Amino acid sequence: MNSPSHKPRVAVVFGGRSSEHAISCVTAGSVLAAIDPERYDVVPIGIAVDGRWVLESGDPERLRIEGPDRLPAVDGDRATIALAPEATSTGLVVTEPSQPPRTLGDVDVVFPLLHGPWGEDGTIQGMFEMAGVRYVGAGVLASAVSMDKAYMKVVLAAAGLPVLPSITVTAREWERDPAGCRERAASIGYPQFVKPARGGSSFGISKVHDASELDAAIEEAVRFDPKVLVETAAVDAREIECGVLQALDGTPETSSPAELRVGGDHEFYDFEAKYLPGQDTEIDIPADLPPDVTAQVQELAVRAFEAVGCEGLARVDFFVLPDGRVVVNEINTMPGFTPTSMYPQMWAASGVDYPALVDRLIQLALARGTGLR
Numbered sequence: 349m350n351s352p353s354h355k356p357r358v359a360v361v362f363g364g365r366s367s368e369h370a371i372s373c374v375t376a377g378s379v380l381a382a383i384d385p386e387r388y389d390v391v392p393i394g395i396a397v398d399g400r401w402v403l404e405s406g407d408p409e410r411l412r413i414e415g416p417d418r419l420p421a422v423d424g425d426r427a428t429i430a431l432a433p434e435a436t437s438t439g440l441v442v443t444e445p446s447q448p449p450r451t452l453g454d455v456d457v458v459f460p461l462l463h464g465p466w467g468e469d470g471t472i473q474g475m476f477e478m479a480g481v482r483y484v485g486a487g488v489l490a491s492a493v494s495m496d497k498a499y500m501k502v503v504l505a506a507a508g509l510p511v512l513p514s515i516t517v518t519a520r521e522w523e524r525d526p527a528g529c530r531e532r533a534a535s536i537g538y539p540q541f542v543k544p545a546r547g548g549s550s551f552g553i554s555k556v557h558d559a560s561e562l563d564a565a566i567e568e569a570v571r572f573d574p575k576v577l578v579e580t581a582a583v584d585a586r587e588i589e590c591g592v593l594q595a596l597d598g599t600p601e602t603s604s605p606a607e608l609r610v611g612g613d614h615e616f617y618d619f620e621a622k623y624l625p626g627q628d629t630e631i632d633i634p635a636d637l638p639p640d641v642t643a644q645v646q647e648l649a650v651r652a653f654e655a656v657g658c659e660g661l662a663r664v665d666f667f668v669l670p671d672g673r674v675v676v677n678e679i680n681t682m683p684g685f686t687p688t689s690m691y692p693q694m695w696a697a698s699g700v701d702y703p704a705l706v707d708r709l710i711q712l713a714l715a716r717g718t719g720l721r
Contacts, residue, residue: 361462362375364463364467364595371463373394407597458481465573473485486657494681515532520572588665588693591661604635605635659712
């Protein structure tokens, strides 16, 4: 238990080995700027693209996107850092060339701002569990299930939530039996979205209008993940998102839903539409929905959150079909988290501003125990 004079030490971990390295850095810059230094002792820890952990700069300006070819990255040449090897310690040890190791003290909570594989998929959460370290966000199982969109659909469907038809194609299946893969894809109808099953930030996603475009789309998705999800595209559907945030007593609460409308040359919400300035993307918060549809979106968001066993936060994405049906697209356990990202914007419109949101997540992590819950 912390003494009244002790400021909790928060290790903000970002970067990582996935294709979403730069987006993680951008998210970290926003969180580092928002954490109250009067309340918390913050340690910025970067994971370089080669997997090295380093003591990073806490300067948010270094972690901004400056253009499509000027993305931020963790500086792998900085002093390396690791959790102390003792089983009973949650200390951080820094090592520099020709210098003796030095400790930064115990970590009270880790804020893992990692997107994609090796960060958002339960791997780093498992490491924190093994070390007995509290951390923000979903645990191992919820992270893994939500990251793998194929298994996510299985879990959500088993819990009675509506999802769109899909098939899974592995790189091995595609290599050994492409004709069979094409036949299975055709069985769910066109148009389709083809995407890496365990990816994010719209990397590797293609919209497939007919069978002639399928091969190239699968080849593109396989570049990012040997497991590919092919799913029916929701034609003329409205894209609706809803934030879920636990109250301090653990009760999941929902934000006002938002509607996303992509314009210009974008057929869907791709990387450029999400992160680069000057795009024609429009966001309505709250979404202009009938009250009963808003209530259904919020109810399904909580049900999805609980179905996969989430903790802390999640963004649940939906399609509202032309006939009025609401289907779950996916659940994201570490959504984009800059102040202009959808998740914080939805909560700001619901009365929880960005600094308060960051603080709530840290307090939730501090309050929960280690080990099985």
